[in-house]
Amino acid sequence: MSFSTPVKSRPSIASCSPSRMSYQQPRLDSSPLTPRRYTQLTSSFMSSRRRSPSGAQAKSCIHRQASSPLKLDSYLPEGALAGTGPVSSTPKRPTKKQLYRSSVQGDRFIPSRSSTSTAMSKLESESKISPVSSDSSASSTSSAPSYQPNTVALAYQSSVAEACGLALNTRILAFKPEAPQSSKPIDLRSQYNRPLKPAANAQLRRRLPTSAERILDAPGIRDDYYLNLLDWSCNNQVAIGLDRDLYVWNAETGTVSSLLQTRPNTYIAGIKWSGDGAYVAVGLSDGDVQIWDAEEGEKVRSMTGHAARVGVLSWDHHILSSGCRDGSIWNHDVRVAEHKVSEFVNHQAEVCGLQWRSDGSQLASGGNDNLVNIWDARSSTPKFTKSNHKAAVKALAWCPWQLNLLATGGGTYDKHIHFWNGTTGARLNSIDTGSQVTSLQWSTTYKEIVSSHGYPDNNLAIWSYPTLVKNCEIQGHDTRVLSSALSPDGSTLATVASDENLKFWKVFEQIGKKVSSAVGGTLGSGKDIAKVMMIR
Amino acid sequence: MPASAKSQAQTAASIAAPTRSKLSLKGSSKVVAEFFEYSINSILFQRGIYPPEDFQVVKKYGLNMLVTVDEEVKAYIRRIMSQLNKWIIGGKISKLVVAVVSLDTADVAERWQFDIEVFSKGVMTRKATLVADKENAVPASGAQTKEKSIDEVQSEIQAIIRQITASVTFLPVLEGRHTFNVLVYADGDAQVPAEWIDSDPKEVRNAEQVKLRSFSTNSHKVDTMVAYRLGNAE
Secondary structure: OOHHHHHHHHHHHHHOOOHHHHHHHHHHHHHHHHHHHHHHHHHHHHHHHOOHHHHHHHHHHHHHHHHHHHHHHHHHOOOOOOHHHHHHHHHHHHHHHHHHHHOOOOOHHHHHHHHHHHHHHHHHHHHHOOOOHHHHHHHHHHHHHHHHHHHHHHHHHHHHHHEEEEOOOEEEEEEEOOOOOOOOOOOHHHOOOOOOOHHHHHOOOOOOOOOOOOOOOOOOOOOOOEEOOOEEEEOOOOEEEEOOOOEEEOHHHHOEEEEEOOOOOOEEEEEEOOOOOOOEEEOOOOOOOEEEEOOOOOEEEEEOOOOOOOOOOOEEOOOEEEEEOEEEEEEEEEOOOOOOOEEEOOOOOOOOEEEEEEOOOOOEEEOOOOOOEEOOOOOEEEEEEOOOOOOOOEEEOOOOOOEEEEEEEEEOOOEEEEEEEEOOOEEEEEEOOOOOEEEEEEEOOOOHHHHHHHHOOOEHHHHEEEOOEEEEOOOHHHHOOEEEOOOOOOOEEEEOOOOOOOEOOOOOOOOOOOOHHHHOOOOOOHHHHHHHHHOO | HHHHHHHHHHHHHHHHHOOOOOOOHHHHHHHHHHHHHHHHHHHHHHOOOHHHHHEEEEEEEEEEEEOOOOOHHHHHHHHHHHHHHHHHHOOOOOEEEEEEEOOOOOOEEEEEEEEEEEEEOOOHHHHHHHHHHHHOOOOHHHHHHOOOHHHHHHHHHHHHHHHHHHHHOOOOOOOOOOEEEEEEEEEOOOOOOOOOEEEOOOOOOOOOEEEEEEEEOOOOEEEEEEEEEEEOOO
């Protein structure tokens, strides 16, 4: 029964358009498939609507026709044989309305208009047999609804945009090149509790050494506590006495030269650079005191007179003081032939520590009689005699930033560092180091003092002053550290031990000033030394 | 910088503005552009897009502003600002957006939005009509009626910068590495160099929004807003 309608309509539609053919197959199917076909219809309907030329309009007209048979299938029970146009138009109308509404406009009031017009067009197209006339009628009727939705949509869009506060003709632009990426991950949390001072920055924090910056051999160094065999000049040269030989190591160039060799049966007991770094004073085991020109490599003069070995020397400008094993301290004026200008006699045993204050007004001496004497330069009797140490006093150091402050360190049975006021003679502080104190060096950069030790720890220790907190302990040598010397820029400490090693430690590295000192070209800046040490 | 702003105002005064304490449109554009530059720098610092060591303190708006010293970042911002300057002077953009984007997931974590409103007195007729409309909608922009001195503008900017700085207290900590994108909402007729491409608005999903203060000159009004994603709240 239902076949009658398709058969009847086929010729007219086939002549109208080939697209019609695709809908013949579904028509043969039963009603359950209707929804799927419905969507097909809407999509094709929409696509045809987009195209405005009359040919497309004709196609849309055909689709509408195509939809009618489908609906007919579903309405078949009541429709029966009524396969002609007028009958089928009654069920068709609502579906078309739905179709049109859902596909094009969301507006409620449009269907009434569109239904009338489409119904008309459909009626016309169905009644007409000739394809040409149906074409023209379809184009004329459907042209109006096909343009209208566009303008409506535009208006709708603009009204929505207006409601959202958007201007329609704006563009959102992004800067295309990618932002440079940060070099490292950032944790903001660490930033929240960062200290106010940038000095606490990890990169700027001072690192205390755990290993030596450089190690040199010191073969044949005499393992004798009472000798002073190491000194560093302001010209950045390190002098070291190895038994009979005196070697000079230039820290800037890394070259080593042998300055002198003593007579047989003697050895070098004390070494001290003059203040200008041009001369080195050498105390010998036979009591001779010699002055050598380091650059020329020749002896300037010899100052004899001591009866025993001269183990310690100290310069104050043109005055060279020498401490002798017999306990006497002689002051030599190196400019005159009669060199001995005065004698300080108080020690009962060998003088092993001797240090002029930087302004030359006081001389501190320490001896094997466990005494510390503080001498006034103008008097041959000691200003103060201190007997607090219980062992020989070799380590003596005047404080660079507080002129009257003297630090002294005692030997194996004493193990103490005492701090003295050189003006009043008062003992200010004491540290029990736990080891024999062999040398003391104040830092010129920090408020610190470094001590070197012998039995039992053989270590180096850095102390804060005046808090006396031990900042750092360095296990530098296998055996006891005999002597130490500070580089002219105050950054590096040289230590020599009885294990025949000369080691260099960056204990007082200047963090902030390092660059400026290198630029300034001051004598032997720490950077230069470091560079040489790395190369050599 | 106040000196340069003033000199700008002076040169402008010789052309158009009646007194030197007021800002012409051109001077105002400069103030706005400058504000953006410092704001971007502040955001980069405060949100940890670049390490704090890369920033240096500069006195500006009576505050210690942090400005990047990293050459690459500086050059990048300079390229953005050179174009922004042109657009602001031409009145071609209505919004500036700094989007903080995760490097790993490319999600937008934060979105700093600066709305620019241009007032005009017959300089640009098209804008004038726009403003007339806006004025009805936003009665708060009464600032336009009375003339503002540079000092007043500066103190308003100062307040915004302070808010940006203070925002780290409520903004969630940015986990992982992030970078940033700069977006503008430009007029359709704006000239766009090849470096700038059309983009989506880079909205933050599940965003919480906080409106910050605004400042206005005689010619511009800038509203500030930050949108951010709530940590785990979905």
